[in-house]
Amino acid sequence: MNIPERVRAEFKIKFESIDEAKVVFRAIGPEIQSAPSERSSVTVKLEVNTLNLEINAEDTPSLRASINSYLRWIILSCEVKNLKLD
Numbered sequence: 001m002n003i004p005e006r007v008r009a010e011f012k013i014k015f016e017s018i019d020e021a022k023v024v025f026r027a028i029g030p031e032i033q034s035a036p037s038e039r040s041s042v043t044v045k046l047e048v049n050t051l052n053l054e055i056n057a058e059d060t061p062s063l064r065a066s067i068n069s070y071l072r073w074i075i076l077s078c079e080v081k082n083l084k085l086d
Contacts, residue, residue: 007063011053013074020081021049027077028070040066 015021025046032044040057053070057063 005059007057007060009055009063009067011051011071013051013053015049015051018049020078021046021051023081024074024077025051027080028073031070031073042066042070 013024015024025044028044032042039059039062040055042056043052043054045052045054051074053074055063055066055070057066
């Protein structure tokens with residue numbers, strides 16, 4: 001009998017200000033609503049200036065894919081926020 005391998009990862013990403021954390025939290029909101037995989041679930045909480053990201057998955061490949069997706073979206077949100085238009 002094979003028991004499913006449940007895996008979990010947690011990230012705490014601290015920003016310089018509450019406002020920066022809120023901007024990123026709102027930016028990734030649509031991605032949270034439509035999870036990239038049915039084999040994983042994601043919980044994101046905002047605590048002052050820290051974004052807490054918890055990912056639970058059925059297996060390691062699903063966990064890795066979700067981690068890559070969410071961290072990429074967070075990084076992209078930070079990069080877009082820091083763009084300066086002349």
